[in-house]
Amino acid sequence: MTAPTQLEEFLGLLCEELVCDDSRRPCFVTCDSASTFRLPALLERHGLPHIDVGISEALGLGLAAGLAAEGRTAFVAAFAAFGTLRGAEPLRTLIDGEKADVVLLGGMAGLSAGPDGVSHHALEDLAFFRPLDSTRVYTPSDAAACRWVVADLLSQPGPAYVRLARVPVPSWPGQDTDGPLRWLTPRTNGPVVCGYGPSLLAAAGAFGEAGLGVGVLEFRRCQPLDASALRGALGGTDQIVVLEEHRAGGGLADRLREALGDVPVHEMAVAASPGSGTYMDLLNECGLAGPRAVERVRSVLRPDSAV
Template sequence: MSVVFDKESTRVAFGNALVRMAEEDDTIMYVAADTLKSVGGTQIKQKYPNRALNIGIAEQNMALMGAGMAASGAKVFVATYATFASMRICEQIRTFICYPNLDVKIVAGLSGLSGGQEGVTHQGIEDVGVLRSIPNLVIVEPADAASTEVITEAITKHKGPVYMRIGRNASPTVFDDTYKFEIGKANSLIDKGNDAAIFTTGAAVRRALDAEKILAAEGYGVKVIEMPCIKPLDEEAVIAAAKATGLVFTTEDHNIIGGLGSAVSEVLSEKYPARVERIGIRDQFTESADHEELLDKYCLLPRDIADCVIAGIKNK
């Protein structure tokens, strides 16, 4: 199955969009914790050097600086790796950014397994679970470069805290410049039948679409629904898919505990009980390897997703 990759990574796409927004809004600031190059800050530093700060490996200070600048009227992007953006600065996000509902965007690089060979310290597979319970925080995850640019522009215009997951290397192309995004809304990508519904987000979107091709070739008709916004979740889309199919799958580049799968399960347990199967990292620490090798090891490739869906359909 051939896959076309973006010319740019999601982190570069974020940086491109940020510069465009900074041209229009002189209140935009960028603060990085020794991650200026690796989390999309190169472009804004080159064009607006006084509006991009690299403060070194001091993530808690970074978050507090962002909160202080936002309290003074700035629109601030703070950027580091997902493991640090969720766990090392969790208290600062909760108490000093989200509690006062400040206009700070937390950009989390190396999300999911994109950290690859850097290992467990840099593989952000728990971050959504850590942060999803914090009030006022919007959580988004683009699937590719095109959607990253659109989502970056949207969250820049949103007044309030946002956490955005992005990856490391060029991602498989999913969307183009016609991509639409709205906070709290799902995107229906494929609707070829009611055998099952697959909800997906971020880097897992391309794999879910490829899994659907396998399923279609084997005679199964499913729905594939992108959830670029994990919080707030599009509950109406979740309930509608469950009513139509009676069988819901989630696939994500995250631990199955606390992420998209948990969010979907919570909605359905309260509002329309239906069977849910979560595809992701199964509550374990991951190893160091190339990204594709990790996807294979943890059964997250398109064939793995398709096999899981087929098994579920056969047991409906």
Template sequence: MTAGFDAQDQAEIFRGTASGVTSLKDAKSFDGTDTRAIPAFVFGEELADIADRDERVVVLTADLARSNRAGDFAERHPGRFYNLGIAEKNMVTAAAGLASTGLVPFAATFASFSALLCYEQIRTDCAYPKMPVRVVGHHAGMSMGFYGTSHHALEDLGILRTMADLTVVCATDANHLRALLRLSMDRPGAMYIRLGRGRDPEVYPEVPELEIGRAVRLREGADLTIIATGTEVRPSLDAAEALAADGIAARVVDMHTIAPLDREEVVAAARETGAVLTVEEHNVTGGLGTAVAETLLESGAPRVPFRRHGVPDEYVPVGPPAALYAHYRLDAAGIAAVAREVLG
């Protein structure tokens, strides 16, 4: 098993320090951020802290303990850690079995595998019997840019938000993830926790007080509302700063819970601001943007200009994540430009 961890260690690749691939680096790093400014991946560390005081916590992974930092948990709680090998479906079913005994299992692997490969197991073994399994999908979206379509997860929100009795949340940064993991301990039923690269730029300088199903309004503005989730919250805030320089006041909302959606915050955006723009590292079909559009239509909210912004309905090319974000205008400059189009 240990050899499997070593074989799957991608940390150097994501930091841009691995030998033999430096020619693929962009001007900053693999993800466009100075690696010295990237926060630590706190998943394993935070769960180990929770496990110190809650004996229900167990962690499972599919041979990715280094990539998702579950190894940090294993070092402190080896008897409560399980490496299922490259058998993701078995991992989710095993987690459901553990949950049936009163434990709270966290089953972690790449989002492309957890959400897409394990849909049936999440539905039949976890959500339907209301098992408290926390399926953790890390490196979601196109953050594994070099690995291609098989490792991209741009459909997971659209797929999983249609599943009954499944809570779907997106972590914004390290402190936000800490808050979600703590909240998950007493959340009934199954959950899907979506992460980006696990080292995403800071939005919350401290662990925030959150409520699952309740969005966080991070910035006020009356000209339009940018409703973002997960990895797109930080660039949306940066885009709002750029818009402010042009005299445009943009409200920014962190819609961290996709299911159940905070419908009140969506309606307030239409009633109180001049336009609504959703931003997500996900296919524009089916995800956050579609959920917001459904809410706007069904709630009787005022009709305002509205646009879903994300990855168009296509398979993204292979390349550095930073280049992909720029290509699809999911960086700060791109989001600001799309906002101007909506207002124009």
């Protein structure tokens, strides 16, 4: 049996929670994306309503804002690239500006659209949401992270964006934690690599295999950040590297610089979309996984701080 993708894992957990809460009156809106998200059978099984608007992300998000105005929680399933780029105006004005109870489920985020190529890669989405401070931004990785995100997402109404990948994501070993931050390694006051999503798990695995002496801290929610909790998690380290599946500027690194102030943050992002290929091949090519990720991180650390 084929392992479920992260997207399928998240949607299954979300639908299970939604059917237990009649007060939300949920409705799903798709933009010719229902089959890509594997939604039809899932929604039918849970008795959840669904409207498809075709290839029109702005229309879908506008409709979702209207549903929210009528007291519903609307979930818009769209490719992350098209939901944010084509849906920018309603996201800004009708959803964030009105604090509407609308969740954009950004599928095939980052480089996970893989063979679909540059047009489908979403490497600017976090930058778009950075000034929209009414919108919560979630970046889950494995099943444990998806469970926490679903719980936090549904703990309060309001606009949100969930960055999802249509790739299988093995569960990270070790005990899970309750909160937006999770150590993938033992906690350390030495060098720390920060990141999010499936690509961070791939990088953490490569660090372990190479014996690279760094801590790895996962961000399940990138916005808002609790500066006090973040400083507490990072302790006294003065070596922070952000490895992110996003273009430089506007991503997690900028958010950390804003939250931490005087602590230097090294940003290692995607310089340019690498074209088409499998997800792991693209991560390796961009230096987000495998030996290239190890070398990128090692190159900015002090010689005495990591193997």
